[in-house]
């Protein structure tokens with residue numbers, strides 16, 4: 001059991017359930033690897049990318065290739081088109097690289113994306129609007145993909161207060 005895996009990532013991977021052998025996933029801005037570890041246990045070969053080597057040193061599971069790089073300031077984008085069956089991005093946003101992210105997804109591959117939405121600044125970090133999704137922005141950013149599920153949720157329960165926007169969509 002891996003701690004703190006996002007319910008959204010769990011739910012989406014359960015729904016899409018890619019059956020083929022040798023399936024590949026990219027966990028972009030992976031942090032301490034909670035989703036990389038989760039995906040590797042589901043049988044994906046995972047590339048875990050983060051700018052922080054300290055974060056990447058946090059985990060050692062097999063089937064995870066670590067890539068320490070600054071994905072916002074690249075000279076050459078590090079991945080070929082159509083490289084991954086699944087790309088997972090959580091709690092990270094840079095609109096400038098969104099198209100690059102989509103291009104690495106294979107035909108019939110999926111994007112699972114979840115991050116903070118506008119209004120969240122009232123509850124905590126991030127407060128900078130550059131890092132907060134606008135209403136329907138994820139849908140607009142992925143409109144050449146097939147939308148499977150999209151939601152904007154507001155959670156106000158005890159100490160837990162956040163606004164998240166989340167999507168799962170398919171490159172068709």
Ligand SMILES: C[S@@+](CC[C@H](N)C(=O)[O-])C[C@H]1O[C@@H](n2cnc3c(N)ncnc32)[C@H](O)[C@@H]1O
Nearest residue numbers: 029030031050051052069070071072090091092
């Ligand atoms: C809020 S954490 C989210 C981590 C992980 N996705 C999760 O949800 O547990 C944001 C992550 O983005 C990484 N990051 C920030 N800027 C980056 C960049 N330019 N290139 C690659 N990773 C970056 C940080 O090191 C950090 O691990």
